[in-house]
Amino acid sequence: MMSDKEPLFSAKNRKLLTNPLGSDNPITIQVLGICSALAVTAKLEPAIVMSISVMAVLALANVIVSLLRNTIPSRIRIIVQLVIVAALVILVDQILKAFAYDVSKQLSVFVGLIITNCIIMGRLEAFALGNKPWPAFLDGIGNAAGYGIILVIVAFFRELLGSGTLYGFKVIPQAFYDMGYQNNGLMILPPMALITVGIIIWVQRSRNKSLIES
Amino acid sequence: MNTQSNTYTFLYAAIMVVIVAAVLSFTSLTLKDRQNMNKEIEKKQNILKAVNVTSTPANAVELFDKYIVEAIIVNSEGEVKSNDKAETFKVDLKHENKKDLSKRKLPVFVFNDTKVGKKLIIPVRGKGMWGPIWGFISMESDRKTIYGATFDHKGETPGLGAEISKPEFQKPFTGKQIFDESGVFTSLKLVKGTASNNPHAFDAVSGGTVTSKGLEAMLQDNLSSYEKFLKSSK
Numbered sequence: 001m002m003s004d005k006e007p008l009f010s011a012k013n014r015k016l017l018t019n020p021l022g023s024d025n026p027i028t029i030q031v032l033g034i035c036s037a038l039a040v041t042a043k044l045e046p047a048i049v050m051s052i053s054v055m056a057v058l059a060l061a062n063v064i065v066s067l068l069r070n071t072i073p074s075r076i077r078i079i080v081q082l083v084i085v086a087a088l089v090i091l092v093d094q095i096l097k098a099f100a101y102d103v104s105k106q107l108s109v110f111v112g113l114i115i116t117n118c119i120i121m122g123r124l125e126a127f128a129l130g131n132k133p134w135p136a137f138l139d140g141i142g143n144a145a146g147y148g149i150i151l152v153i154v155a156f157f158r159e160l161l162g163s164g165t166l167y168g169f170k171v172i173p174q175a176f177y178d179m180g181y182q183n184n185g186l187m188i189l190p191p192m193a194l195i196t197v198g199i200i201i202w203v204q205r206s207r208n209k210s211l212i213e214s
Numbered sequence: 215m216n217t218q219s220n221t222y223t224f225l226y227a228a229i230m231v232v233i234v235a236a237v238l239s240f241t242s243l244t245l246k247d248r249q250n251m252n253k254e255i256e257k258k259q260n261i262l263k264a265v266n267v268t269s270t271p272a273n274a275v276e277l278f279d280k281y282i283v284e285a286i287i288v289n290s291e292g293e294v295k296s297n298d299k300a301e302t303f304k305v306d307l308k309h310e311n312k313k314d315l316s317k318r319k320l321p322v323f324v325f326n327d328t329k330v331g332k333k334l335i336i337p338v339r340g341k342g343m344w345g346p347i348w349g350f351i352s353m354e355s356d357r358k359t360i361y362g363a364t365f366d367h368k369g370e371t372p373g374l375g376a377e378i379s380k381p382e383f384q385k386p387f388t389g390k391q392i393f394d395e396s397g398v399f400t401s402l403k404l405v406k407g408t409a410s411n412n413p414h415a416f417d418a419v420s421g422g423t424v425t426s427k428g429l430e431a432m433l434q435d436n437l438s439s440y441e442k443f444l445k446s447s448k
Contacts, residue, residue, distance in 0.1 A: 073223040080230060087234045091241060098245040101252040101271070 020146030047155035051148030062140035162187030264350035292442035340432025363387035375425030
């Protein structure tokens, strides 16, 4: 029977990890999780912390839902998923408050926002309900990483052009400001996050024509 | 088993909710002490920040014991009701601000350092846009000039209302006067961008109007109850 067993990182499983980074990205291709991508990308730091938190919650929720997938009554499956996600988010919040108080203060409202992140419900519904725990775990990590990559790219440009800093450190030299350079205040506001995401989608589709819908 | 039947669905939902509730209350109970300790340390750090003493979570307790030489509870008539440090520290403004003015316990922390002298630290608490805002105001020994201020919030919008917790917002409070020239209590008024040459006003946060107005009301409400205490010379 051992020969039937799929290796942990078979080609199929590796795809679960790598596809969401590019050709099946949750933000640019599935267009999920846009709301939080706009909210937390004014600076790099919250974007990175948010990505890590989403990864923890999504991977765990995927595994739990996948373990329970044969027992969940289909009529209340959305409620069940919501309860699991909400419970995990509260756990993460409580643990951060007890052991990493500074981080929890920075995250403040963002932790609660994880519950409303459509990627989480989307992956539970589309993948975890129909797959075994290990692939579901990889799918969770992969999608959260794909989400994180876009968040970091958007936050990089918004923080650089909007505040002249990166991860809180000044990168644009004072001499530039003396010559009349100014930070672009518009980059801090949410509309520019949407435009930046739009530019990323444009670049990605013009490089990979197979992604363009007919 | 038929996972589609009504009985199964109801049972499933009931059991799931009980399990989740049990797990969450267990976590909450086991972590409560640690969380409260973190909050106490944070409060001590904030009190110290109002007199420009920077501390880390590791040395906050030690610095607090060293610099805060006295802590008293006064009433709105300016009479000292208690001088127990631990009791004063525990006073919760959330409850006190709901009481009648004459029944409120008003905490005052006394800071003393040989270099900068004696300062009084007064806690304030009010409403922002999304939730509570609070802070500590330290007064010079003349009891009318602000020496330092620190503010914090529960969930104001980052980049807008949340700016009140940034040093750029708090620094300009130093040197402001809460009594006018004839000694009448005025608190500080909210203005747009012209506060730098007005000792009785502070600048609003752009994009954070509701939070700024909440902060103005918080200063007015809380500081006014100390009026008699601050006027009583000592």
